[in-house]
Amino acid sequence: MQNSVGIVETKYYTIEDKIQFESGIEFGPITVAYETYGQLNETKDNAILVIHALTGDAHAAGKHSIDDKKSGWWDTLIGPDKAFDTNKYFVICSNILGGCSGTTGPSSINPKTNKPYGTTFPVFTIEDTVKVMKKLLDNLEIKSLYSVAGGSMGGMQAMQFPITYPDYVKSTILIATTSRLSPQAIAFNAIGRNSIISDPDWNNGNYYDKEEKPNRGLSNARMIGHVTYLCEEAMYNKFGRKLQDKNHYDFNFDIDFQVESYLQHQGQIFVDRFDANSYLYITKAVDYFDLEDKYGSLNNAFSKTNAKFLVMSFDSDWLFPSSQSKEIVNTLMNLDKDVSYCEIKSPCGHDAFLLEYDVQDKIIKSFLNDHIKGEDNE
Amino acid sequence: MQNSVGIVETKYYTIEDKIQFESGIEFGPITVAYETYGQLNETKDNAILVIHALTGDAHAAGKHSIDDKKSGWWDTLIGPDKAFDTNKYFVICSNILGGCSGTTGPSSINPKTNKPYGTTFPVFTIEDTVKVMKKLLDNLEIKSLYSVAGGSMGGMQAMQFPITYPDYVKSTILIATTSRLSPQAIAFNAIGRNSIISDPDWNNGNYYDKEEKPNRGLSNARMIGHVTYLCEEAMYNKFGRKLQDKNHYDFNFDIDFQVESYLQHQGQIFVDRFDANSYLYITKAVDYFDLEDKYGSLNNAFSKTNAKFLVMSFDSDWLFPSSQSKEIVNTLMNLDKDVSYCEIKSPCGHDAFLLEYDVQDKIIKSFLNDHIKGEDNE
Numbered sequence: 001m002q003n004s005v006g007i008v009e010t011k012y013y014t015i016e017d018k019i020q021f022e023s024g025i026e027f028g029p030i031t032v033a034y035e036t037y038g039q040l041n042e043t044k045d046n047a048i049l050v051i052h053a054l055t056g057d058a059h060a061a062g063k064h065s066i067d068d069k070k071s072g073w074w075d076t077l078i079g080p081d082k083a084f085d086t087n088k089y090f091v092i093c094s095n096i097l098g099g100c101s102g103t104t105g106p107s108s109i110n111p112k113t114n115k116p117y118g119t120t121f122p123v124f125t126i127e128d129t130v131k132v133m134k135k136l137l138d139n140l141e142i143k144s145l146y147s148v149a150g151g152s153m154g155g156m157q158a159m160q161f162p163i164t165y166p167d168y169v170k171s172t173i174l175i176a177t178t179s180r181l182s183p184q185a186i187a188f189n190a191i192g193r194n195s196i197i198s199d200p201d202w203n204n205g206n207y208y209d210k211e212e213k214p215n216r217g218l219s220n221a222r223m224i225g226h227v228t229y230l231c232e233e234a235m236y237n238k239f240g241r242k243l244q245d246k247n248h249y250d251f252n253f254d255i256d257f258q259v260e261s262y263l264q265h266q267g268q269i270f271v272d273r274f275d276a277n278s279y280l281y282i283t284k285a286v287d288y289f290d291l292e293d294k295y296g297s298l299n300n301a302f303s304k305t306n307a308k309f310l311v312m313s314f315d316s317d318w319l320f321p322s323s324q325s326k327e328i329v330n331t332l333m334n335l336d337k338d339v340s341y342c343e344i345k346s347p348c349g350h351d352a353f354l355l356e357y358d359v360q361d362k363i364i365k366s367f368l369n370d371h372i373k374g375e376d377n378e
Numbered sequence: 379m380q381n382s383v384g385i386v387e388t389k390y391y392t393i394e395d396k397i398q399f400e401s402g403i404e405f406g407p408i409t410v411a412y413e414t415y416g417q418l419n420e421t422k423d424n425a426i427l428v429i430h431a432l433t434g435d436a437h438a439a440g441k442h443s444i445d446d447k448k449s450g451w452w453d454t455l456i457g458p459d460k461a462f463d464t465n466k467y468f469v470i471c472s473n474i475l476g477g478c479s480g481t482t483g484p485s486s487i488n489p490k491t492n493k494p495y496g497t498t499f500p501v502f503t504i505e506d507t508v509k510v511m512k513k514l515l516d517n518l519e520i521k522s523l524y525s526v527a528g529g530s531m532g533g534m535q536a537m538q539f540p541i542t543y544p545d546y547v548k549s550t551i552l553i554a555t556t557s558r559l560s561p562q563a564i565a566f567n568a569i570g571r572n573s574i575i576s577d578p579d580w581n582n583g584n585y586y587d588k589e590e591k592p593n594r595g596l597s598n599a600r601m602i603g604h605v606t607y608l609c610e611e612a613m614y615n616k617f618g619r620k621l622q623d624k625n626h627y628d629f630n631f632d633i634d635f636q637v638e639s640y641l642q643h644q645g646q647i648f649v650d651r652f653d654a655n656s657y658l659y660i661t662k663a664v665d666y667f668d669l670e671d672k673y674g675s676l677n678n679a680f681s682k683t684n685a686k687f688l689v690m691s692f693d694s695d696w697l698f699p700s701s702q703s704k705e706i707v708n709t710l711m712n713l714d715k716d717v718s719y720c721e722i723k724s725p726c727g728h729d730a731f732l733l734e735y736d737v738q739d740k741i742i743k744s745f746l747n748d749h750i751k752g753e754d755n756e
Contacts, residue, residue: 023627023629025629049422090618111610119631121633122629123428123630125627138474146515180619181619182610182613183610183613183616183617183618183619183635183637184608184610184613184616186619186635186637186638187601187605187613187637187638188605188639189640190633190635190637190641190642191598191601191602191605191641193631194598194601194642194645195573195598198594198595198597199594199629200578200596216576216577217576219576220569220572220573220576220598223565223569223572224569224602227562227565227569229564232560232561232562234566235560235561235562236560236561238561239561240561241561241564241668241671249401249666251401251403251500251501252501253501253571253575253658253662255568256665256666257561257563257564257565257568257665259561259568260564260568262566263568263569264568264572267572280631284631287634287635288627288634290619293619320468
């Protein structure tokens with residue numbers, strides 16, 4: 001496993017104290033699943049928090065066992081001599097609040113009832129998820145974040161971090177993200193949620209002890225999402241109008257086109273790894289994220305931040321288009337903040353943040369290095 | 379009712395002979411629901427066929443009664459002194475084969491079993507629907523079509539007409555359409571179908587005598603479709619991130635945003651007027667439409683046509699983008715066919731073909747008039 005962080009394990013930390021959520025509710029205890037790569041230095045200031053996207057987990061790099069077929073979701077960028085260089089940095093990744101991969105979420109057991117929370121789990125916001133991560137970092141005795149980085153929803157959290165904790169974050173890396181969803185993006189999330197909620201097996205969120213889970217609804221939600229992660233060019237390159245295992249139309253309602261087959265497959269494998277209720281909660285947090293509305297303006301939102309910003313977007317991303325990144329960059333420039341921006345050409349759509357690692361590797365490396373140089377001069 | 383065709387009624391014609399479908403199946407009898415506006419002239423060559431889009435019907439203009447609140451779906455363009463001027467032309471519109479508004483479709487009674495066809499209805503193609511329309515025109519003793527016009531799926535049929543019947547069609551008007559769907563457009567249709575098929579109330583298409591219909595699946599399919607008919611700009615103008623009847627987030631899974639409310643409403647009213655099986659069959663026909671594949675190339679497809687072409691597209695239409703119209707236009711130009719093209723600026727997305735009637739009115743009027751002049755010179 002060259003340049004790999006090697007065999008890693010997921011760890012757990014339980015925040016016993018209740019946390020005040022943005023909705024007003026106080027909630028706890030919360031267990032956080034997380035992984036770390038590299039070593040925290042003596043001054044405890046070489047930590048980089050990487051944050052996963054909508055359906056990711058704490059396993060960002062390395063493998064869980066030698067037989068593990070897949071490495072963590074950002075293994076291409078995390079490891080010795082990689083962008084997030086584990087020879088230099090102590091890298092942390094945790095599963096999001098409300099998730100279903102180790103961190104407390106709707107599928108977790110409510111200690112008061114000994115039953116899964118289901119829809120009694122409180123609706124939370126992106127800032128709530130950031131507060132949970134901060135508790136984890138405090139527990140790890142990290143004095144300040146050298147950087148915080150994330151793509152898509154992870155980018156929203158990485159954006160919120162220096163706003164909520166302006167003196168704690170030295171730099172932030174925002175990839176393929178936005179300060180608020182477009183109405184179109186809200187629409188796709190809402191249709192996905194509607195698909196789950198209208199599945200009779202959803203049963204108001206009480207399905208954990210049932211044989212049938214709301215897999216049809218969840219699978220359909222994932223299929224909708226997947227179309228928005230690709231772009232026209234990616235879909236032409238990947239599928240075009242090619243038929244699946246046939247030369248002629250079937251003239252029935254079986255799958256005819258490769259693109260149908262691909263999406264159905266994506267939907268089917270998703271239900272094995274993801275919880276329908278988590279999908280509802282997390283997409284709601286994403287829909288609610290709106291820095292303009294929350295702080296009165298983007299200007300207000302970023303005015304007190306002390307971090308250096310690196311913003312990257314992809315020209316074929318129509319879910320979180322470059323125009324949204326440029327709005328953030330322009331605001332930061334007007335505020336005289338230290339910001340670098342790169343629009344990357346890619347035929348991969350929104351998914352590019354997980355695929356175009358070569359160019360991201362170079363840009364992030366350079367940003368983090370400059371960052372060090374900058375510090376030397378200070 | 380100024381400039382209206384007035385009170386109209388839907389008529390029915392039954393094709394008793396079986397029609398050979400593209401799948402190889404022979405199918406009949408087929409009843410066709412249709413309406414006509416204006417008068418057929420003595421030489422029976424002033425007929426214009428207008429063709430509806432995915433979920434339209436035969437009621438294109440006028441009202442069914444004085445109390446009728448809504449006029450036909452293209453009333454803005456059909457009537458005395460309008461684009462399709464009923465003082466001059468005999469305008470015909472029929473409900474599509476497989477539909478659920480009068481023409482034989484999966485919800486119709488199979489005379490052999492006295493039960494609805496359901497999924498025993500044969501899968502058909504756009505060319506099959508054109509053949510059915512031609513039988514209707516023959517029955518009306520129309521010797522040639524002065525023009526055939528349609529938007530979206532109606533445009534596909536209007537495109538197929540002069541290919542299948544090159545000497546019958548004098549001109550064709552293709553609006554916001556394509557010679558084949560992109561993989562992205564297939565994906566959205568496939569997810570819509572999947573949503574219906576995975577609704578337990580779909581019951582393999584046998585739900586006509588059941589109390590519960592697959593309304594959840596059909597409603598979700600419609601919501602997906604609706605997002606593709608709008609565009610980012612239209613959605614920002616129409617909804618932005620405005621909340622529905624509230625000033626703050628609800629922190630639950632009820633509707634928060636106006637765009638959610640709008641889409642849910644569109645889904646809910648759709649199930650009252652449309653049949654889930656019809657949705658499956660018609661979207662499949664649309665997915666199958668592929669002139670390049672069917673004829674070897676677009677060039678081959680159009681090579682034998684004798685019609686004059688008017689092609690219109692809308693710059694904000696991302697479902698059937700202008701690039702697809704331009705491909706058709708370029709092919710026709712290379713073939714030295716008589717073709718006019720107009721890309722219309724509009725903030726309305728694909729839906730523009732039903733909304734931007736002022737500009738379409740002018741362009742179509744001018745095209746049909748030039749057409750007459752052209753004939754005078756012949």
